[in-house]
Amino acid sequence: MVKNTLQLCLLWEPLSSLVDRLGAFASTALLLVISWSLSVIFWPTERPNAPVAGYRSMFEPSFLLKARFIRNANKIIGDAYKTMRDRPFVVRRYDLDFVVLPVKYLEEIRLISYKKLSSRGAQVGNLVPDWNGLDGVVNSNLHVEAVRRHLNPDLYKYVDYGYNELAHGWADEVPRTDDWSLTNIEEVMRRLMARITAKIFMGDTASRDPSWINISVGFSVDLFESSFGIKMFPPWTYPFIVWLIPARYRVRRQLAATRQMVDKLLQRLNDAQARRRQGETIDEEDTLLNWMVENGKPWENTVPQMAARLCVLAMASIHTTAATLANVVYELCAHPEWIPVLQEEIDTIAQDLGKPDDNLASEGSTSKQWCERLEKLDSFIMESQRHNPVMILNPQRLATEPIMLSGGVYIPAGTRLAFANHEHHMDPRTHPDPAVFDPLRSYRKRHAAADQRHLHLADQTHPSALSFGYGNQACAGRHFAVAVMKLIMARMLYEFDFRFPEGQGMPENRYVDENVYKDLGARVEMKRRARG
Template sequence: MSPYTIKHLEGISAIAFRSPLILSAAGLLLVASFIRFLLSRPKKLDLPIVEVPGSSDQREALLQGTAQYPDSPFIIKSEWPIVILPVSVINEVKSLPESKVSFTLETKQLLAYEHTGVGDDAHEVLRAIKIDLTRNLASTLDDMQEEIKVYGKVARLVALLSGRVFVGRLLSRDEEWIEATVSFSLYVMRAVHAIKAYPSCVRSIVAPFLPELRKLNEFRARAAELLRPILEQQLAKEKNEKIRRDDVAGGQGIMISWMLKHTPEHQRASALVLVKNQMSLSFASIDTTASAIVAAIYDLATYPEYIQPLKDEIQQVMDEDGCDIDADGIMRFKKAIIPKLWKLDSFMKECQRHTPSLISTANRITTSAITLSTGHTLPKGTRFGFPAWAIHRSPNTPVFNPAKNPSSKLVTEFDGLRFYNYRKIPGNENKQQFVTASPESLNFGQGTHACPGRFFATSN
């Protein structure tokens, strides 16, 4: 047991033993939690377990398992075991409904939703991203193009950029809002690790005493206070101007309007509901985008030979397509320019390949038994995913096959133009882009729950 866990258990024990009532309640809760834990355990699977002796690096286990069992499932042994499926069955499961396999349940368990409040399926957020944000990317570009100082933290930069669209210029520049959203994003994973240091059967007991979880609630409450005036202003505007929900146009902070458009009527006036969705949105945006930017900065510093070709491409495309000039004489990208930056797109994708957010993706938990074409049955409660780390290094994936992409370097090397060279081959022009979500490109997931914000993240 870790010193962290021992320290908090001692503190909890001291509080409990001061009151027989608290001690009795804790005992009953512990028994109930243990029974729930026993009933919720998934059935054991008759599948091979892959682990690399002497190594805790699951990337090695993924590569070994994929090579050893290319056409059948296997289990990666870890704190939270996962069944790795062969890519041949991805089309069978990628769009199965939540009644069969659940992305929401996977995310909730991954982020300890019961205690952190992060990870639920916020339908209004997803609809606002898929329907409104993606469709209105062109109108958001100007809001994100501004020369600003990076305060030493890329997360702050991302919060400033995305916040302009999410909550508008004024609030996105408010130091308290920046502090709340950036700190919330940082503390989510701290809270997850803190609560997961304890067995699941006692988490409900220890959760209220964990400082990381208390911090999350503090940041969420402060954000609600800051967001409430904007919510009230927006609701009053809709009422006074009689704006129909489908008539909301683009603009700064328009994400609030888009989310309200998809929010049930009885929840529209709740600042807590809105801030819960906003904080989840900020966490997803800040965490993933900041990670991608940091990886790109490190890789540019490591491979400076790519700097000039990328600058030349940007200049060439701007010379060909022109750019918008605002009232202050500042040049601004047009949305049409971004898809033409093939080299930049390729460099970003190679950075992501070497430093991915997850090494297995399209992860789900079965909510009922499913049978695969391989003949294997996954019982209810089985966690599964696909070996993205291995697929993005496999010669079975055309872009990594020297015969099909002869201009690229070895798959173990960094090649910032790997995907650019592949797309230059006739017939591949629209394949392997940074935003691509396919069985050969899994960084953004797959199927029904492929990352809906990947287009906005790319614009960032």
Template sequence: MNSSSYDTASLAIKATEQLRAITVLEVALALLGGYAFSILSMHLGGPKVPLVGLRSIFESRYLANWRFFRNAGSVLNLGYGKFHNQAWKFARADTDMLVLPSQYVEELRSLPSQVASPTVAHAFNLSGGHTNMNIILKNNLHFRTLQEKLTPNLSRLTRPMQDELNYACKIDLPECEDWVAIKPYYTILRLVSRISARIFLGLPYCRNEEWLEISTEFTENVFVSLVVLRLFPRYLHGVLAWILPSTWIGASYIRRAQKLLVPEIKKRQAALAKKIESGNDDVSDDPNDNNLLNWMIQLGNNIETKPHDLAHLEVVMSLASIHTSQMNAVHVLYDLAALPGYIENLREEIVQVIKEDGPWSKWDKNSFYKLKKLDSFMRESQRFNPPSLLSYHRVILQDIVLKDGTLLPRGSHIAMPVNAIQNHPSVTPNPEVFDPLRYYNLRQRDGENHLHQFATTEPNILNFGHGKHACPGRFFASLEIKNILVRLLMDYDWKLPEGQGRPENLKAHEFIFPNQKATLLMKARPKNLSVLVLGEGEA
């Protein structure tokens, strides 16, 4: 090597070393800056209320978020315990959550959704921009249809619900003359998805295997995506969504639903137009016409009823309805298996209603209303296993000053710690006790017979929200879950496998899921005790 090439080589080495030093320095500074920003943004940005969930003031937003992801209950109980009459906040990786006590429910429920929007909050909370959930922001056709059509028609829907449940039991439940192990999470998911499909689409589409796959798997992928995205700052969500398989798969389910349903939607729209043209606007002369899709077609205007949007909405409505109802039914079954003494109690109540109203296959909404012990068990099970520890989500779209002077700044995301509120001893005495008849007993009090039901909401019982934006599908959910439980309790015995306790719930962020892997043992009861034969043939 001559001296000039030696000089060049040593210069190159020096330059590389300097570059490396600069790069390391820059990266270190960027990390430090990011760390400082993540701390300062929590303390100086957002609403000026106490910040809960940090172990020290030097802890970053991402560590706080990780703790919330692992054990949201401890953060929410701590905050509610300390500040249960005032607003406080905790930091998520993607936003600050402003947590309010339930004393503000009455004041907030009167605000229009242009001021405090539940829908914008749901879309944000479900990472709507990356999970295909932003369709709910387009219009409120789905909400109107559930309120104006589904709930008022529940009595007419009982028969198709039972018909589909009977079909599902034949196909999806095992022969079990002797004890057989099943995974209730998946078995009940099949039952619920079939019933929902019958009511959302009607025959024969509800039996289409591709639809059943789309309507359940879309939800699973949305939840995987949002649980992962929420671990990272919002500015990374776009890139992450691009590489996360669950987001592509979720999107592919929407495309598949559109391919499957759009031709059928166009057919139904053309048939309706023809009927109206011929002067016959009685669109519900065939019982199979009573389904969510037909109702959306009838109620929506031209912009709301674009076939691709309706197909998309059918999938999104399945997300709102299937796993929420399935989780409640699975929790009830786990709780009953852990408290087997109550199963007989519930069976006696069912037999009593059969004596009064005739066979299950002839029951209407009012017969189910008489299952007050079952209703109480479902509500108590929901108190112990709520689907979410946070509810009453709203995004504030303009500054609001509440009557006591609390400022809810424009852009803030508010929510209520529903489980901490419900389990406060002033709301639920002895909250640590699982009392299956808690709400049944409350309903025996003068003037309270119609209160304390699974689907009734109260300012302190917010698992379905409260007020005009409360879950519009809750009465349907209650009827669907009761139908399934009546069938499962009357036709089968249930028990936990030897030596196993009540399966533990799984938790991620504020969400609580029943254990997916747990098994229960089931065994068919004698045919003469089946709900399919009791009371049948009697005048």
């Protein structure tokens, strides 16, 4: 290791003078080529015994394949799935390789201990936590346990809390117009989700604080940019590269601001605990932060650790949920014949339970009653997720020790495993006529037989529905996310009509590695529904 470092230092001085004379793009390309060449020479890695997908020829350098993966992951994965869909194959990302497994391995992977194959390790690893101020999240599962052990058992109590919080933000975040109004619907959904999750995670102090709403919305974007920028280079370059990533400085500022807020909240909680011990009756908000403070270890309850954990929780709950909601609206605009179908379902429920407005309790109804009856909307969300994934490699696992799978597939320690979920969802062996957008696909399955009524739901995992992962390491917050999505869309469709602006169709998918997002310029038009 020392010898390798000395050799790199000898190269740096002439290299830096050359970089000064090149433009930004050429400099970045040069650094990538040199760093990856040195990485191959000095840090060879153990490889899985599966073919690498995507090479154009035997002469193509690996760094070019990795560069193409950034914007063309869907094509590389799609082509490999068509030719090797029943066999494992490897796709190459700048920072690591993925072993993409056929879906026949789902059950085998599910049964392997999380200590050997970690979903959290894969997810957190994507954030480059040690270099983004999130190192404590790697060593603690406290925030996930808070969702599993505190939120999920009383799910609809917290959904009610969150939904009722929209009474303080709906008019501020949602356009209120009788004429068609051009709207960035994904930004609207982000801010609605930020308010709801802030109420559940931290209470009124956060959910009604504009600075926290801005932090929680911006953090996911900046963290993604920072992580992606860092991961374009080999891990041994991180100590140098991180100082050149502008988004990383924004992430640091957001974490610092969050620490200030968390410090005040923790002081208030500690004061309340002391007063309770003295026999006082204290009226406190029931939040995930409270639960984590009461159940966390001393090192987990420090201000920096708790601030990082709350930012990661906000990122996980806001980004993918808002993107999914925006995709639902885009699909409604692309298939407007389904808008009256869903509005009819919602109007019928509203006749029994009251309007899905600011406060469900004022109408004598609960979020649970609404969610259980929104069957067609649930099915629409599932079909939208199938056509519009937020990731095209999911679920993911990180191997923490060498593993031999059936069929002789060898997985070295440190390897990332994944499944080609989108290709699987669009495979005719999984779903008949997969290219057809069929919003009642899951609805019909539920009503085909009495024993299917509680199956094929958007918050359930299944070998044919991998949007939230699979098995006991699937997304812990999926039940909360789906319930909130259904309630937000119910209110949206109860109050508004939607359409695309003239000349715009379904926004195109864009790719950054395995991550999927819609064209950032996409907009919809919305206006109040005309009622007789």
